[in-house]
Amino acid sequence: MKYDVVVVGSGPAGTVTARFAAEAGAKVLIIERRQEIGVPVLCGEGISKKVDDYNVLKGKRWIANNMDGARIFSPDGTKVTLDADMAGNETGYVLYRDIFDQELARGAVSAGAKIMLNTCALDLIKEKNKIKGVKARYFDEDIEIEADVVVGADGVESKVGRWAGIKTVLKPKDLETCAQYTLTGVDVNRAYCDFYLGKKIAPGGYVWVFPKSKDVANVGIGILASLSSPGLATKLLDKFIDSHPELKKGEPIRFLAGAVPVSEPYEAVMDNLILIGDAARQVDPITGGGLIACLDAGRIAGEVLGKAVEKQNFSSDILKEYENRAAASFYKKMKRNYAVKEIMLGFEDKTLNMLADSLKDVKFDEISTLELIKALVLRHPSLMIKLRPLMKAAKR
Amino acid sequence: MVKPKAVVDKKKCLACGGCISICVQDAITMISDKSTIDKDKCISCGICINTCPVGAIYWEGKLS
Numbered sequence: 001m002k003y004d005v006v007v008v009g010s011g012p013a014g015t016v017t018a019r020f021a022a023e024a025g026a027k028v029l030i031i032e033r034r035q036e037i038g039v040p041v042l043c044g045e046g047i048s049k050k051v052d053d054y055n056v057l058k059g060k061r062w063i064a065n066n067m068d069g070a071r072i073f074s075p076d077g078t079k080v081t082l083d084a085d086m087a088g089n090e091t092g093y094v095l096y097r098d099i100f101d102q103e104l105a106r107g108a109v110s111a112g113a114k115i116m117l118n119t120c121a122l123d124l125i126k127e128k129n130k131i132k133g134v135k136a137r138y139f140d141e142d143i144e145i146e147a148d149v150v151v152g153a154d155g156v157e158s159k160v161g162r163w164a165g166i167k168t169v170l171k172p173k174d175l176e177t178c179a180q181y182t183l184t185g186v187d188v189n190r191a192y193c194d195f196y197l198g199k200k201i202a203p204g205g206y207v208w209v210f211p212k213s214k215d216v217a218n219v220g221i222g223i224l225a226s227l228s229s230p231g232l233a234t235k236l237l238d239k240f241i242d243s244h245p246e247l248k249k250g251e252p253i254r255f256l257a258g259a260v261p262v263s264e265p266y267e268a269v270m271d272n273l274i275l276i277g278d279a280a281r282q283v284d285p286i287t288g289g290g291l292i293a294c295l296d297a298g299r300i301a302g303e304v305l306g307k308a309v310e311k312q313n314f315s316s317d318i319l320k321e322y323e324n325r326a327a328a329s330f331y332k333k334m335k336r337n338y339a340v341k342e343i344m345l346g347f348e349d350k351t352l353n354m355l356a357d358s359l360k361d362v363k364f365d366e367i368s369t370l371e372l373i374k375a376l377v378l379r380h381p382s383l384m385i386k387l388r389p390l391m392k393a394a395k396r
Numbered sequence: 397m398v399k400p401k402a403v404v405d406k407k408k409c410l411a412c413g414g415c416i417s418i419c420v421q422d423a424i425t426m427i428s429d430k431s432t433i434d435k436d437k438c439i440s441c442g443i444c445i446n447t448c449p450v451g452a453i454y455w456e457g458k459l460s
Binding site for chain 1: 411414417419420429446448449452
């Protein structure tokens with residue numbers, strides 16, 4: 001078996017890369033260790049409406065709910081409402097992520113990519129240190145797939161990166177450990193995605209309530225691994241649901257666990273290899289959202305892979321264009337948000353309450369930075385000192 | 397000195413991959429959709445035990 005590009009992993013990063021590489025003329029194979037694309041869903045299922053700009057999805061079957069915006073609740077329950085335009089990566093639509101992933105895979109196949117399910121990558125094929133493809137197990141048969149480029153789209157636990165010698169181990173302070181129920185029979189406001197902050201609620205993270213309809217919602221939690229103890233994510237999530245009657249009356253139709261890198265982007269390219277998506281830590285360190293980054297990076301990677309095939313040059317010099325363009329597109333924001341994350345981790349609940357109290361009546365669709373600062377300082381002058389490092393980070 | 401080792405309760409593991417991504421020893425792999433820890437590689441740091449969102453990893457054995 002010989003391909004131009006073999007993609008390990010059939011999540012959005014993998015299938016979008018495959019699609020654009022195939023469109024650019026590359027012979028592409030996607031391998032997936034599971035027997036179904038998109039399952040199990042490991043995701044809060046929120047996405048920004050920016051997804052519409054990428055034109056990679058047909059129809060609307062992947063949309064569960066169309067959101068008006070987001071509401072952030074501070075530790076004492078003060079509510080700040082953001083419109084969809086202001087709420088950033090995580091609100092816009094709530095997805096059926098399994099259908100979403102399968103639609104993206106359909107796009108890759110339409111462009112000419114091949115897919116092998118039940119195919120678990122075991123190692124890289126290397127000759128004199130040159131990467132020549134992947135060794136894999138197809139059901140119980142060991143196979144070798146030769147390829148000029150291996151794309152590691154194998155998620156947060158990326159093995160492809162490790163096999164290539166890239167240090168992909170995450171520090172516990174750079175990983176959110178997550179749990180989520182999909183609850184039915186709940187009573188939620190279907191217009192808003194809700195976020196709950198506080199050290200007791202979710203240390204180093206947040207609880208989310210993303211409605212899929214008026215009586216079904218994803219209720220999940222992410223906490224920083226460095227602040228976690230065994231099973232803490234699930235325990236805190238259960239506690240949160242118990243203290244919210246509108247959620248407590250529901251029953252779970254799905255339970256899942258997840259892990260999200262919240263780190264800075266890092267080296268994702270070498271000769272004959274690229275990493276993408278969670279494997280390349282392409283996730284917003286504040287929100288933990290990574291879908292739009294996948295679409296962005298996947299399109300860039302696919303185009304660059306097409307050029308590499310045309311030139312028959314698969315060295316890091318050529319592939320580096322992917323990293324450079326991804327950097328120009330969203331790495332700067334990731335780095336800034338990583339700095340903001342570090343600062344916000346130091347905030348006491350009291351500070352978050354003051355912040356929320358200052359912002360609760362602000363209309364976010366018509367505000368300028370100056371007005372924002374005025375609103376903050378008028379109500380709680382002491383916030384100014386706490387926020388100074390944030391302003392600095394924002395200017396970067 | 398024999399240290400206790402981290403072990404995965406396969407009934408509880410939901411295959412999120414969190415433990416694999418933070419293991420400095422590269423001791424954990426996903427086998428048939430369950431995290432599996434190589435006891436020979438495990439250095440008993442306990443990071444995976446704390447990280448697991450569902451409490452599926454525990455200590456096995458006593459300090460002896």
